[in-house]
Amino acid sequence: MSSKIIEPGQIEASATTPPFVLLPPKDVFARRAEGLASLAADHPLAAYLNLIARVSAAQDELLANPPELPDLDQPALVTALKHQMPPLAVDSLLQESHWQTVLDVWLTRFSKQNPDLPAPVTQALAQLQEASHQQRLDWAKDLTGGRFSDLPGAVVPFLGAALQLTWTLWLDQVPAQNIREQEDQTVCPCCGSLPVAGVIHQRQPADGARYLLCSLCATQWHYVRLKCSHCLGTRGLEYLHFDDSPYGIRAEACPECHTCLKQLYLEHAPNADAVAADLASLDLDMSLAEQGFHRRAPSLLLAPGGDGNHNREA
Amino acid sequence: MDMNRREFFKFCGVGLGASSLAALGMTPEPAFADSIRHFKLTASKETRNTCPYCSVGCGLIMYSRGSGGRNVKQDIFHIEGDADHPVNRGSLCPKGAGLIDFIHSPNRLHYPQVREPGSKEWKRVSWNEALDRIARLMKEDRDANFVEKNDAGQTVNRWLTTGFLAASAASSEAGYMTHKVVRSTGILGFDNQARV
Numbered sequence: 001m002s003s004k005i006i007e008p009g010q011i012e013a014s015a016t017t018p019p020f021v022l023l024p025p026k027d028v029f030a031r032r033a034e035g036l037a038s039l040a041a042d043h044p045l046a047a048y049l050n051l052i053a054r055v056s057a058a059q060d061e062l063l064a065n066p067p068e069l070p071d072l073d074q075p076a077l078v079t080a081l082k083h084q085m086p087p088l089a090v091d092s093l094l095q096e097s098h099w100q101t102v103l104d105v106w107l108t109r110f111s112k113q114n115p116d117l118p119a120p121v122t123q124a125l126a127q128l129q130e131a132s133h134q135q136r137l138d139w140a141k142d143l144t145g146g147r148f149s150d151l152p153g154a155v156v157p158f159l160g161a162a163l164q165l166t167w168t169l170w171l172d173q174v175p176a177q178n179i180r181e182q183e184d185q186t187v188c189p190c191c192g193s194l195p196v197a198g199v200i201h202q203r204q205p206a207d208g209a210r211y212l213l214c215s216l217c218a219t220q221w222h223y224v225r226l227k228c229s230h231c232l233g234t235r236g237l238e239y240l241h242f243d244d245s246p247y248g249i250r251a252e253a254c255p256e257c258h259t260c261l262k263q264l265y266l267e268h269a270p271n272a273d274a275v276a277a278d279l280a281s282l283d284l285d286m287s288l289a290e291q292g293f294h295r296r297a298p299s300l301l302l303a304p305g306g307d308g309n310h311n312r313e314a
Numbered sequence: 315m316d317m318n319r320r321e322f323f324k325f326c327g328v329g330l331g332a333s334s335l336a337a338l339g340m341t342p343e344p345a346f347a348d349s350i351r352h353f354k355l356t357a358s359k360e361t362r363n364t365c366p367y368c369s370v371g372c373g374l375i376m377y378s379r380g381s382g383g384r385n386v387k388q389d390i391f392h393i394e395g396d397a398d399h400p401v402n403r404g405s406l407c408p409k410g411a412g413l414i415d416f417i418h419s420p421n422r423l424h425y426p427q428v429r430e431p432g433s434k435e436w437k438r439v440s441w442n443e444a445l446d447r448i449a450r451l452m453k454e455d456r457d458a459n460f461v462e463k464n465d466a467g468q469t470v471n472r473w474l475t476t477g478f479l480a481a482s483a484a485s486s487e488a489g490y491m492t493h494k495v496v497r498s499t500g501i502l503g504f505d506n507q508a509r510v
Contacts, residue, residue, distance in 0.1 A: 305325070
């Protein structure tokens with residue numbers, strides 16, 4: 001591998017500390033949709049990747065033209081930030097009904113944009129549309145709480161998409177510059193959710209730094225490299241991938257706690273989206289599970305359908 | 315939130331039966347799960363280190379293949395600046411950026427050699443021979459030139475005819491040890507290899 005040549009301005013950028021928090025760009029869902037559509041070509045999971053590409057496209061449209069949402073309680077946000085707590089804490093904000101409004105609007109738009117969906121998908125959409133507020137709240141709690149076997153797998157990607165969209169919309173109201181850097185931040189500093197994957201950046205001011213990508217609100221926050229994001233161990237970490245791995249993905253596997261986290265190396269896949277690459281590399285998860293490495297990082301767009309009670313964390 | 319009930323995000327190998335894939339009628343062909351067993355998993359390691367060149371002490375990440383087991387060839391295939399390191403924040407100078415070639419250089423020194431006074435040839439010697447020779451020459455020189463007292467009769471214990479050049483990537487602790495060992499022989503002229 002050859003070394004890169006430094007461009008004007010890069011030396012100054014190198015001398016600054018990389019930002020702690022990177023908020024998602026406005027086209028986060030559009031890029032994800034593009035990524036999924038291109039990964040779907042000749043892929044064994046093509047049907048699913050194409051479906052999620054459409055889901056992301058609908059998220060993108062609603063992010064640009066969001067439904068009217070009431071403002072969040074600003075004093076509560078400020079207090080949370082002051083005490084280094086996530087201002088958009090998922091467990092408390094789920095109780096508000098705003099996300100259900102977003103879900104309803106999203107479901108309508110998605111169904112309108114995609115009249116040609118297969119029957120199981122329309123059934124899942126109808127199930128979500130007809131469910132009571134309480135039922136949806138219970139499902140949302142199960143999904144964000146990682147109890148995947150307690151809700152129907154069919155509604156997961158659509159419920160997850162609406163939750164992601166709501167929290168990403170709410171990021172506008174968070175004064176992100178007030179989020180103070182903390183060492184060993186293993187959950188999202190904005191909403192308290194687990195990361196879906198890590199991203200190793202290749203552009204200044206974050207060149208070579210690892211950020212964890214929130215599974216819910218798409219915020220990225222800096223987390224030191226070569227360190228397990230679960231047990232904070234630094235010994236014996238291995239970086240596993242398939243030969244000729246096409247998505248720039250390697251799994252950071254910790255021999256101490258036997259968990260793994262997939263990481264996207266943007267140097268190898270500059271235009272890739274971590275959520276898309278994660279879904280497209282399901283085979284790596286299955287192979288790692290056989291090696292005894294468990295995955296703690298959830299994806300809100302795919303229920304794993306594991307064997308329920310038998311693989312609960314202790 | 316009841317965190318203890320969080321499940322691992324685990325896919326069932328066979329058929330992905332209860333996942334969203336199956337629930338939405340998009341299960342991959344059964345051959346998918348089988349085919350995964352035939353893919354070869356490659357493991358690499360990423361290790362932090364310090365650039366050996368100068369006293370700035372830039373942080374590095376070295377990428378290597380091969381496990382630590384015996385008879386397994388280990389191979390460093392990439393080196394980059396460590397973005398988390400406070401000294402260089404991921405950047406490297408041209409020398410540091412070329413470290414991978416330094417490691418794989420065919421001209422690298424692999425064993426001790428000596429070119430004796432008057433000789434034109436480099437001669438390969440064993441580590442024992444090399445260390446014995448260095449110790450003997452140092453002792454001879456120190457015995458011959460050690461200054462115990464100055465002209466005023468004060469004890470100074472100086473050894474001015476030999477100098478010492480130590481490593482550049484040394485930590486503060488290694489620097490302290492260097493100082494203690496070298497100074498205790500009376501050597502005053504010593505430095506760390508910082509400006510080469």
